[in-house]
Amino acid sequence: MTPLLLALPGNEAMAARLGKTIGADIAEFGQFPDGESHVRLLSGVSGRPLVIVATLDRPDAKFLPLAFTAATARELGATQVGLVAPYLAYMRQDRRFREGEAVSARLFANEISSIADWLVTVDPHLHRIHDLASIYSIPAVSLHAAPLLAAWIAQHVQSPLLVGPDEESAQWVEAVAKDAGAPFVVLEKRRNSDTDVEVTVPDVARWRDHAPVLVDDIVSTARTMIETLGHLNRAAMKPAICVGVHAVFAPGAYEALKAAGPARIVTANTIPHETNAIDVAPALAAAVQDLMAHPSTGLGWEITQKSSC
Numbered sequence: 609m610t611p612l613l614l615a616l617p618g619n620e621a622m623a624a625r626l627g628k629t630i631g632a633d634i635a636e637f638g639q640f641p642d643g644e645s646h647v648r649l650l651s652g653v654s655g656r657p658l659v660i661v662a663t664l665d666r667p668d669a670k671f672l673p674l675a676f677t678a679a680t681a682r683e684l685g686a687t688q689v690g691l692v693a694p695y696l697a698y699m700r701q702d703r704r705f706r707e708g709e710a711v712s713a714r715l716f717a718n719e720i721s722s723i724a725d726w727l728v729t730v731d732p733h734l735h736r737i738h739d740l741a742s743i744y745s746i747p748a749v750s751l752h753a754a755p756l757l758a759a760w761i762a763q764h765v766q767s768p769l770l771v772g773p774d775e776e777s778a779q780w781v782e783a784v785a786k787d788a789g790a791p792f793v794v795l796e797k798r799r800n801s802d803t804d805v806e807v808t809v810p811d812v813a814r815w816r817d818h819a820p821v822l823v824d825d826i827v828s829t830a831r832t833m834i835e836t837l838g839h840l841n842r843a844a845m846k847p848a849i850c851v852g853v854h855a856v857f858a859p860g861a862y863e864a865l866k867a868a869g870p871a872r873i874v875t876a877n878t879i880p881h882e883t884n885a886i887d888v889a890p891a892l893a894a895a896v897q898d899l900m901a902h903p904s905t906g907l908g909w910e911i912t913q914k915s916s917c
């Protein structure tokens with residue numbers, strides 16, 4: 609049975625790309641004038657699997673429409689409800705740092721696990737949580753975008769030097785550098801608050817004939833990249849390029865990063881943004897096809913193909 613592919617608002621472009629690959633129909637979604645969610649599935653879902661496409665940046669406004677859509681599809685007879693969330697929110701608060709705090713990573717995982725039969729996402733922010741299976745009770749596929757970033761860097765940057773944001777990212781940055789055939793260095797970072805970041809850049813004088821490429825999984829406040837750009841400029845390096853997976857961009861962050869003077873800012877299309885240049889849709893489509901064929905599996909997936917985007 610042909611799956612029904614439904615895009616929550618803002619996800620139409622990604623859903624269209626997925627639909628071309630997996631042969632799904634596209635459904636529609638709307639809102640009442642007062643902002644309350646109006647869910648109406650225009651195509652019949654009875655006896656069909658449903659795939660909801662909903663990247664979950666700014667998740668508080670997106671969760672209720674997602675939950676209503678999934679519940680309505682089940683009431684109308686959908687055989688399964690899968691979720692493609694290229695960006696997965698609520699991974700930061702993975703423990704109780706202060707008395708009385710909600711461990712929102714686990715709470716959000718419980719909610720998503722209650723409304724979906726499976727989940728596909730790209731590079732969730734795994735820190736103390738080492739894999740999604742430890743908090744999600746449904747098959748949860750985490751695709752790794754490192755090979756796609758590496759392919760873009762190899763194609764578009766001559767003599768790159770990759771610069772990782774902190775020691776915790778060293779293994780990830782090393783993988784991108786290896787695939788791109790480039791050297792790399794890693795910053796020493798101390799985060800005093802969400803907007804106050806101190807970074808120490810290793811000696812980069814011997815790399816002055818290389819183009820610095822700052823890579824990170826999530827670009828939110830962009831303070832680490834901005835601080836690093838200042839160090840690189842003072843070291844008389846070539847203009848740097850900033851490459852990230854998820855273009856979260858807190859208010860004012862993108863403008864501040866542009867003002868810091870990078871040669872280019874590039875992100876994957878996990879969150880729609882003008883910087884999107886790296887396409888994760890083919891890998892998402894492959895994972896969706898695999899999960900729909902084998903819904904009880906799905907752990908340990910990884911993007912292995914290179915991209916020419």
